[in-house]
Amino acid sequence: MGWRRPIKGSLIAFSKAMNVFPDKGLKPAGVGTRGRLFVVFAPVLALLAITVVLAITAWLAGWYRTEMVIAIVGVGASALLVAMLVLYRQVRVRQAATRALSNVEARVSDVVESAMDPIITVDESQRIVLFNDAAERVFRWPRNAVLGQPIDKLLPERYREAHRRHIEKFGETGSTSRRMGSQMVLMALRADGQEFPIEASISQHSEDGRQRFTVILRDITERLGVETALARGEARLRGILDSAMDAIITIDERQHIVLFNAAAESMFGCPRDEALGAPLAWFIPDRFRGVHADHVRAFGATGTASRRMGGLRVVTGLRRNGEEFPIDASISQQSEADGRFYTVILRDITERVRQEDELRRSKEELRELSVALHQAREQEKSRIARELHDELGQALTSLQMDIAWCKQRIPQDGNGFAGKLAKMETMLERTVAATRRIATELRPLMLDDLGLVPAVEWLAESFTQRSGVACELAISHESLDLPGAHATAVFRTVQEALTNVAKHAHASRVDVAIEQADGHVSVSVHDDGVGFSTEGARKPNSFGLLGLRERASLLGGEARISSAPGKGTHVELRLPSGEEPLKS
Numbered sequence: 107m108g109w110r111r112p113i114k115g116s117l118i119a120f121s122k123a124m125n126v127f128p129d130k131g132l133k134p135a136g137v138g139t140r141g142r143l144f145v146v147f148a149p150v151l152a153l154l155a156i157t158v159v160l161a162i163t164a165w166l167a168g169w170y171r172t173e174m175v176i177a178i179v180g181v182g183a184s185a186l187l188v189a190m191l192v193l194y195r196q197v198r199v200r201q202a203a204t205r206a207l208s209n210v211e212a213r214v215s216d217v218v219e220s221a222m223d224p225i226i227t228v229d230e231s232q233r234i235v236l237f238n239d240a241a242e243r244v245f246r247w248p249r250n251a252v253l254g255q256p257i258d259k260l261l262p263e264r265y266r267e268a269h270r271r272h273i274e275k276f277g278e279t280g281s282t283s284r285r286m287g288s289q290m291v292l293m294a295l296r297a298d299g300q301e302f303p304i305e306a307s308i309s310q311h312s313e314d315g316r317q318r319f320t321v322i323l324r325d326i327t328e329r330l331g332v333e334t335a336l337a338r339g340e341a342r343l344r345g346i347l348d349s350a351m352d353a354i355i356t357i358d359e360r361q362h363i364v365l366f367n368a369a370a371e372s373m374f375g376c377p378r379d380e381a382l383g384a385p386l387a388w389f390i391p392d393r394f395r396g397v398h399a400d401h402v403r404a405f406g407a408t409g410t411a412s413r414r415m416g417g418l419r420v421v422t423g424l425r426r427n428g429e430e431f432p433i434d435a436s437i438s439q440q441s442e443a444d445g446r447f448y449t450v451i452l453r454d455i456t457e458r459v460r461q462e463d464e465l466r467r468s469k470e471e472l473r474e475l476s477v478a479l480h481q482a483r484e485q486e487k488s489r490i491a492r493e494l495h496d497e498l499g500q501a502l503t504s505l506q507m508d509i510a511w512c513k514q515r516i517p518q519d520g521n522g523f524a525g526k527l528a529k530m531e532t533m534l535e536r537t538v539a540a541t542r543r544i545a546t547e548l549r550p551l552m553l554d555d556l557g558l559v560p561a562v563e564w565l566a567e568s569f570t571q572r573s574g575v576a577c578e579l580a581i582s583h584e585s586l587d588l589p590g591a592h593a594t595a596v597f598r599t600v601q602e603a604l605t606n607v608a609k610h611a612h613a614s615r616v617d618v619a620i621e622q623a624d625g626h627v628s629v630s631v632h633d634d635g636v637g638f639s640t641e642g643a644r645k646p647n648s649f650g651l652l653g654l655r656e657r658a659s660l661l662g663g664e665a666r667i668s669s670a671p672g673k674g675t676h677v678e679l680r681l682p683s684g685e686e687p688l689k690s
């Protein structure tokens with residue numbers, strides 16, 4: 107094969123460098139061979155020498171000359187035969203060694219050529235003597251163009267000098283192999299002038315007393331590209347993590363911290379360097395540590411990708427200065443080659459919890475204020491109603507009596523005096539009626555004086571009188587025993603519902619039911635009017651139903667309004683009364 111020729115000269119050298127086979131049996135013939143030949147032929151030579159000595163002695167002494175000549179010829183012939191045999195064996199051994207050598211050469215050629223990595227051997231003047239297939243591919247040089255050329259051809263100019271010195275120095279060390287450029291990335295040069303990063307190892311050996319250096323290298327352009335992209339991706343991820351408003355902490359299976367972002371540093375008051383590798387327990391108050399570790403383990407066992415921590419409870423964190431603070435946390439898990447990792451995203455909700463507390467407090471205060479306002483309003487109404495009834499009513503009644511007294515004493519022809527008095531009397535009657543109506547509407551005194559049932563009955567009657575709509579009233583007991591505020595709420599609910607029927611419903615009938623049972627009082631006002639949609643927004647300046655709901659919730663109960671266009675309206679109130687009805 108053509109490609110074998112250029113590298114053949116260096117194959118033994120390369121095989122030595124690679125230690126492909128041991129020296130024994132492949133040693134080329136040289137000084138040692140001569141010594142071995144001598145050993146092999148020594149007995150023949152000794153036999154010949156003894157025969158010659160004996161022959162000369164016999165010749166000189168004149169003993170059996172003819173027999174001697176025959177004996178010498180015989181011995182010489184056998185020595186020649188032995189020598190020929192020995193020579194024949196030597197030739198066979200030699201042939202076998204040459205065959206073995208060429209087999210090894212072929213095998214090494216195959217190894218070198220099928221190697222994935224470029225393999226280059228240079229001689230002591232750093233000229234290339236071996237350049238394999240992979241080297242051709244990577245450097246894009248055909249073998250013939252580089253063999254015999256200085257190695258510089260394959261290096262960017264700025265590295266050539268350093269590289270030359272490096273190899274020389276390596277040659278002086280006497281060590282057989284080492285990695286090149288372990289501290290930095292080495293650069294090589296392709297035929298088209300393109301530079302590329304490589305990873306290389308070098309070895310040395312001597313061939314016929316001359317030094318050879320073999321470099322095995324790898325093009326790491328792709329790997330470096332991946333590494334760079336990975337590093338860039340990591341840097342980007344770190345940037346994102348550090349710009350996150352929430353603290354992000356990743357822990358390993360032992361619950362030790364492996365990631366701690368900038369927000370976590372400021373939230374827990376702990377620098378990243380200290381936190382990394384520390385147990386997560388550092389940032390959890392003592393009393394929660396065990397439970398927390400169990401939670402994380404249990405979460406790991408579920409296999410769920412992520413979930414909120416603590417459910418509806420607020421989780422508590424611990425700053426390095428010992429301060430505890432509420433946090434909102436979610437946890438996720440990732441299974442990687444080196445184990446399972448948990449990532450916790452935390453938000454300091456100190457401010458939110460404070461605001462929620464404040465809101466709760468202010469709602470509570472508003473509720474108390476509302477109760478007080480309702481009471482004050484009812485008391486005020488009650489007071490005015492009583493004033494109207496007692497003071498004004500009394501005064502008007504005595505005026506009526508005075509007019510009646512005057513009417514009796516006035517002369518018949520009193521210049522139209524009687525007519526005037528009659529007008530005054532009518533006006534007074536109307537005023538008395540109006541005063542009563544106003545007082546009753548403000549707060550029927552009968553609610554306080556006679557109780558809820560008569561007050562509601564009066565309400566229903568006056569509703570029918572005013573609106574002409576039939577009102578059916580059903581009350582479960584003759585007398586209901588309710589605390590004042592509850593009685594007022596029931597009365598006001600019926601009052602508001604009936605007013606609404608009169609104002610909006612165009613109904614023909616309304617059913618009112620009041621029932622007290624099981625520690626509750628419930629009211630139901632149901633009309634067959636036009637109804638309305640309860641979905642839409644509340645009308646501005648419409649506070650009747652709103653007040654009704656609020657009054658119910660202040661007393662721990664609820665008001666429900668169900669209605670739909672064309673379906674009538676149903677107002678329901680249910681309050682815990684705590685009391686049982688007096689009579690049934």
Ligand SMILES: Nc1ncnc2c1ncn2[C@@H]1O[C@H](COP(=O)(O)OP(=O)(O)OP(=O)(O)O)[C@@H](O)[C@H]1O
Nearest residue numbers: 606607610611635637638647648649650651652675
């Ligand atoms: N029985 C009903 N039939 C039909 N529509 C009703 C009925 N009750 C309430 N509505 C509708 O619901 C709206 C809200 O009622 P709400 O009692 O809250 O306010 P309002 O009666 O309009 O004003 P006010 O504040 O004087 O009570 C009414 O404007 C009306 O459109």
Ligand SMILES: [Mg+2]
Nearest residue numbers: 602606650651
């Ligand atoms: Mg109303």
